[in-house]
Amino acid sequence: MIIGIDMGGTHIDGVIVANGKILKSIKNTTDRDDLFKTIWTTLQELIKDIDKCQIARIHLSTTVSTNALVENKVSKVGMIVQSGPGRNYDFSAAGDQVEFIAGYVDHRGVVVKEVAEREISTIKDNFTKSAMEAIGIVSKFCTRNPGHEKQIAQMLGDHFDTVTMGHSLSGRLNFPRRVHTTYLNAAVSRTFRDFADNMEESLKKEGINVPVHILKADGGTMDLDTAKTKPVETILSGPAASFMGLSALFSENTDGILLDIGGTTTDIFFLAHGVPLFEPLGISIGKHKTLIRAIYSTSIGLGGDSYVRVENNNLRIGPHRMGRPIAFGGAHLTPTDAMVALGKLEAIGKEQAVAALTKLAKQLKLSIQESANKILDEMVSLIKERVDAALAAINARPVYTIKELLEGKEVQPQFINIIGGPAKILAPLLAEKFHLKVKYPQEYAVANAIGAALAKPTMEINMHVDTQRRILSVPEVEIYETVGQDYCLASAENRALEIVADAALKLGAVKDNIEAEIVESNSFNMVRGFSKASKNIRVRAQTTPGLIYALKG
């Protein structure tokens, strides 16, 4: 029995899933002033008549970290940045006090210039004086050699609330993103830790002794201890939960489009061979571009409650919402009113909706029915436009080998799955516009919570092997091993699968359930002085994203 809870900005959903069936579901309102209470109340309602011993674990998607950022209730962060030669960066948005320091490591991880320890001591004093609470340390190419980050962290000691080191958050190369990711992690660290501690204590009091797993933006989970050190990964887990919910309601293994059409916005996701498509580098959180792995999504200001009007003789929908539909007591025309006028939806205010539509019809010089259909057609056209643009960008993602270029692998959707209020009404229109089959579930109200409940632990690692320097490194999991000069790609791939499986276990995966796979792998001959000297190997591995199991029926 798994409990899944998804807390969004306005609603919190909870479900209990057992043996592939939903046993119980709840929907409550989020109390923004007391997020913990919101969760705790929902949890208590869920387990009221349940035998606590039957609970295997609790999966939680929270806005605790996101909320802290939005409301600016974050720690004061001092950043120590070692940028070496290269671009001239402005990191003023990534920290309350940002200090650039001397020293650097090159692209192979060779230390070119040491850290100036005296400089660090001065910075430590300054940070203390200006009451910095959390610290972030990032050096360029630290993923190749985290020595400087560790040395600086050691010098800072336990003097500050938390110290986040860049290399621990991602093994991917992108220094500015690493700086911003590290800053966010340090900034939300205490808020999230307080929340997690509170949760653990309360569960203990309640006599519930089960692991708590936290949803990440990539649609996977991590255990609570990991979440405390990498709270940045919990940011924007909501859309990921909704995506996983959609996946749980249908099981697919081809390319497809997933749509979540709400009142204000439509979220668009894609599946490639049944597996979620990720953001190429990481998610963006406000002005911060990060290295946090996340499910790709794009959003349009278009939904059932979007504002419909005529501008310069053209029909316009959205991107704003001006309140409720007229048919439900609002003052402005919406697509929902068109649905009501067409008799596709029941509402008490049908007359008012038709009256408003009559005015619009005159402006458009159409009949009422024609105008209502035009509104829905326009809505579907806007979705198609955005989907096509997103697909064009996805299919133009850079490749680096002749094989990939000539193969020209593309995402070619075979279906559309859709949830949300207008799903049933828009389904046939979407089918016609896209020439694809469209499915929508009967039960979607708590899809997010279902997604949270059925998510699996996910892990990605980036391995780098340099047989000349005889180093194998996987920064995300702090693995730095010595290898022989004859180390080869096959050994690296095997080791990467082992490491990623181990890491998934630590995140709370069940041993027999782990599917690890190689995502990218390359081996380069490093030639020095016209003879093959050594190898430079790069392997990216992950646990296959997906669900614990699909829902039955």
Next chain:
Amino acid sequence: MTKANNRLGLVFFPAFDWALSATHPEREERLLYTQDQIFEEGIQDIDGITFYNPGVASEKDIARVHFAVPDVASQLTQSHFIAVGGAIRAFQAVMEKEVDKSFALIRPPGHHAHRVVYGDRGFCVVNVEAVALERIRQDYGDLRVAIVDTDAHHGDGTQDIYWNDKDTLFISFHQDGRSLYPGTGGMEEFGGPAAYGYNINIPLPPGTGAEGFLYILDNVVMPILEDFKPDIIINSAGQDNHYSDPLTNMNFTAQGYAILNERLDPDMAVLEGGYSIEGALPYINLGIILAMAGLDYSHVFEPDYDAERLRQDAAITAHIEHLAQEIYALWKHKEELADEHFKNKKEVTRERQIYYDTAGIMEHQVQTFTLCEHCSGVNTIDSKNDKRAHIFAITLPRKACQECIAKAYAMYAGLSKRAYTHIYLQDRPKDEYLSK
């Protein structure tokens, strides 16, 4: 978020699965560290910088420039069609105004590929810039173009292709041919009869540093470009003038390359040679990208950069100052000089030996340029190699007159297959390429 001052298109295609041979400088690893640097510096996230995948060039694109013997398909590998396709995509991005400038980081390079192609020479089989340029001329019409080649080796292939084309100014600065492959590139190689003065070589002494390169740029290249007024400037961005390059003896730096690029202000750049793949390429390419995007590159340095050690010798400085004067004077007097050489001549011939170092082939060719009052004239190549090929190739230039067109077709029809292994006619006006 950082925003580029110039919208920049990048075709970054390292061809990680292609090498000339396992230990050849032109191997999979060549752009690996450049990729690391570009990724780590977050270039992908700069607003205004767009990455494009290369397209794949067609055989016709190649035939527009080259006489590949026996034919295009047997001389080129996929890697060549893609390298050219990368440059074409980069050029198109500028022509379509998707971006202000573009840089194609592709491999293998191309500037040693002449019009006739028997095989690989200087790691080049097909002249990437020339094929891409002729493609955009075909699609977008006449363009006045300056190609500035900053590779340490003389761009002898590009020189050959544009030898008699007044609309394409070719300027190459390189390590003096007396001390480096391919050996050509003297000042006296000044262009064919229809374009005398539009092929400018600036042979620099070994040991030339940033000071010398920038002196030449400011005192020769920029003034000539001001006179020529090109629609487009293309930079053949070879990176082997770097002090750490294993194949050359120059002292240029990443900072220097970035400054040069900023002052030259090219519309497009295409990577050529450069084989200091760890110590130079990541920094030079980063410098060029930032310069082209109009961003601050003043912090781009090599790990072992030492200004003192790289200071240019006073004798070199003096030599370069003198050279600059001499070359600019030649440019200013090109019309008088052309008169001296070609007045009252009906045709001009040029006889050469061309060595294909990579493929191990020796070619002997005679080019004949006819002088025409109405156009730049039909020209032909009679070429033999030591592998028993003997070809005859006829070229009709882009703006050939009716008379020359008739003459070329008559010549093609009149040539007997018994005398040659292959006969070619390159009809640029009609964009048709015949062979028999």
